[in-house]
Amino acid sequence: IDNGSVQYVDQAKPAEEGVIALSPLNLEINNIQLTDPEKPVRFQLATRLKNVDIGLKTGIWLDLAKEAVRLGEGEIAVGTGRLTFDVKAAQFMGEAPEIDAKIGSQGFDMAGPLALIPPLPPVLKVEGGPGLEITAQGTPKQMAATVKLDLTPMGIFQEGQFAKGIGVPFTIDLAADYIEGDAKIDKLAIDLAGTVVMIAGTVA
Numbered sequence: 289i290d291n292g293s294v295q296y297v298d299q300a301k302p303a304e305e306g307v308i309a310l311s312p313l314n315l316e317i318n319n320i321q322l323t324d325p326e327k328p329v330r331f332q333l334a335t336r337l338k339n340v341d342i343g344l345k346t347g348i349w350l351d352l353a354k355e356a357v358r359l360g361e362g363e364i365a366v367g368t369g370r371l372t373f374d375v376k377a378a379q380f381m382g383e384a385p386e387i388d389a390k391i392g393s394q395g396f397d398m399a400g401p402l403a404l405i406p407p408l409p410p411v412l413k414v415e416g417g418p419g420l421e422i423t424a425q426g427t428p429k430q431m432a433a434t435v436k437l438d439l440t441p442m443g444i445f446q447e448g449q450f451a452k453g454i455g456v457p458f459t460i461d462l463a464a465d466y467i468e469g470d471a472k473i474d475k476l477a478i479d480l481a482g483t484v485v486m487i488a489g490t491v492a
């Protein structure tokens with residue numbers, strides 16, 4: 289698909305607020321085949337929303353004999369921000385597929401996402417972009433996850449309450465487990481310029 293368009297109209301909102309338009313919309317799918325699990329289908333989508341370029345590209349590996357699928361070498365782009373991802377699922381046709389997922393960014397530029405949401409309050413200012421690493425392993429009933437967020441490259445300012453300049457160390461490190469409806473925080477470490485807060489516990 290070249291230079292297509294998609295428009296969504298929410299009639300419950302004023303005309304100037306209720307229209308979401310994706311244009312141009314470009315979609316490309318290559319190497320469509322299901323016989324060789326070593327050769328991925330290539331998927332690429334590119335569009336524009338509110339003058340922000342948005343893109344998604346990934347390889348799709350499918351092994352029906354092993355009930356295994358992988359979305360890998362993937363990238364999500366919002367403006368100049370980039371997220372990479374690799375997601376694997378084994379026994380995906382069963383009741384308890386096994387998932388292994390990784391999502392990350394070396395420095396996700398926030399300018400694009402901020403342009404897509406309502407404006408921040410005037411007293412709040414954000415500069416730069418965070419480093420991010422997320423992992424998840426397990427099944428829908430039992431999952432282990434980690435989140436590492438590096439806000440050091442960012443400037444975060446809230447007038448009269450909080451100020452962190454670009455380059456001031458600020459990291460968040462989370463490790464958690466989910467088992468049958470219960471979530472356990474194994475570790476939540478918040479480090480701001482050498483001051484560390486540690487949290488752990490169970491959320492039922």
